[in-house]
Amino acid sequence: MTIGISRSSSTGPAGEPTGKGAQIRLESITKDFGLAHPAVDNVTLTIEPGEFMTFLGPSGSGKTTTLNLIAGFESLTSGTIRLDSQDVSTLPAHKRNLGMVFQNYALFPHMTVAGNIAYPLRERRVPKPEIERRVAEVLELVQLQGRDKHYPSQLSGGQQQRVALARAIVFNPRALLLDEPLGALDRNLRAALQLEIRRIHREVGTTLVFVTHDQEEAMNLSDRIALFHDGRIEQVGSPENLYAEPETLFTARFLGDSTVFALGDQPVTGPVTWEDERWAVDSGTVAQRARSGGPTALVVRPESVGIVRDRAQVPSGANSVRARVRDIEYMGAYRTLLLAVGQEGITGRARIPAADKNYALGDEVVAWWHPDAQRIVAA
């Protein structure tokens, strides 16, 4: 289906057609609030037209500040922000023509749903009949027909967020910015709205920047993820790329679970040792940033770990380590064994079939994995 909001007749305030959404270029942008660390520290990133880009990271990592810098709510300390090569670094927020959705919806409580959605069109002096037509179209897009006369407080959280979304896309912004838009919703509603946002992104085709601290949400939705850490971008890539090929320990830990073996400063080009184990290394699994020296770590995802009773059962060529079962989590589709690994007893995770009830707390086992399933990252 093509989107009903007619792009042909709509132009931005500068008179340029909005097309498929703008390219957003962040060129070494920095925001320093005068605290110990800059909130955003020399970030460079290009978001392509029509791309679904997620800023992921723990709280205080600078992802929301970066979004606010793009939106124009905060001023840059240094650096440049470009929308389709136009320098907008000093352009006030209301002239940037970017749609924004907030975590707490920020719907105007004194206006009806229709009034809220018509607001950006009224500010642009769109003629009244066209306002009515476009409000009706966008209400259909977010599946809220017939709610136009309601006040925001008469709607549920999920409906309010749909209205906020409708209000942010009705004026064909150059890009859509969403700041933890699903943070206030419960789990089922989140899943439903994630689908909705993906559908709307497909239908409208605009550039979309989505901020979240929820790694699952980021993996489900994004074309690419920019992982933030202490004001910098730790790694950018597709969800598969970030999950399967993390460059650093932070990335490996933030996306998904893993068992982490600290390797210290030893060279990682050949076999590595950990405690008294000696493991083969597949050179394809060594991250770029782990090759340049410095401390490294070996990480293994729980789904790559097999469990056997003794060493003789370990397949040849696999790496293995002694472990003790510390706890068993039943997850419905599978079970997770929490292991105390090696002499030190570091925490490890292995995924076993849900039907497998052969293990009990305190059992001595051997965990194994193939060298091509592990990854060596910069620690």
Next chain:
Amino acid sequence: MTTLVEPSIEVPAPAKPSLLARWRNRRSADPTPVWLTVVGTFVALYLVLPTLIVIPMSFSEATTFVFPPRGHSLWLYRNFFTNDRWLDSLRNSFIVAACAASIATIVGTSAALGLHQLRGRRSARFMQSALMFPILVPSIVIATAVYISFLRWHLVGTLAGYVLAHAALATPFVLATVTSALGTFDPTYLRASASLGASPWRSFLTVTLPLISRGVATGAVLAFVTSFDEVVIALFIRSPRFQTLPVQMYNSVVVEIDPTIAASSSLIVVTVSLIFLVALLVNSRRTSRPGSANNRRSVVRRTR
């Protein structure tokens, strides 16, 4: 559950609770103590009664102040509405109060908005206190200061003089009510309106002002009333050509011993009460509107 057959045992009917017990039951778990109700009633009467005494007196036939009032007639009211001195001062008071309230509302609202932007900073707290000064300083001190400076500026006895002095006096009331209205104003709304293309001025007109309008209106009413019944400054800067109603009332008691003051006082009491009643009614209507935030949200929460 319904299929269970109850064995027919004679259950003694519960004894009818005493009247006192039933009264206690009706009261909530944490009732207002009786003594508090009694004390509260006395305080309320103490505050209201002196004001209300003036109303029966305004219907008196007597040409001097006597209580209880003698007879009943409307001659005091006739006197009030036919005497130019009373009517002029009433008109002056209305003009002064309207102008002063307008200025105070604009200045107080702007100050509240500005200070809200700077909130948290020490300078903002200092300025907030400074702007509250006219409420804290004894009015006789302000009156003296106003008199001395207005003499120099030739503002004594002029409309502008009254308006300026009363506006300064009334501004803190607007500042206080608008500041408290802004306390519940979510600044995210302004980010939203900016992202939707509204300039700061348009955002103020379309988002901020409607959402703090109740605070602004309350402040404007308080400012109007403050000016309307202000007497100390008005006494200092009065002139034979220009007097406000409170000054005329003061004169009528001290100089002329004119009981018409009973009628004018009653009129003021009734007018001011009406203004506040209307404000109260408008507010309560707004909170019960279906679209209104609080009551609707609580309903939603309950049905979940």
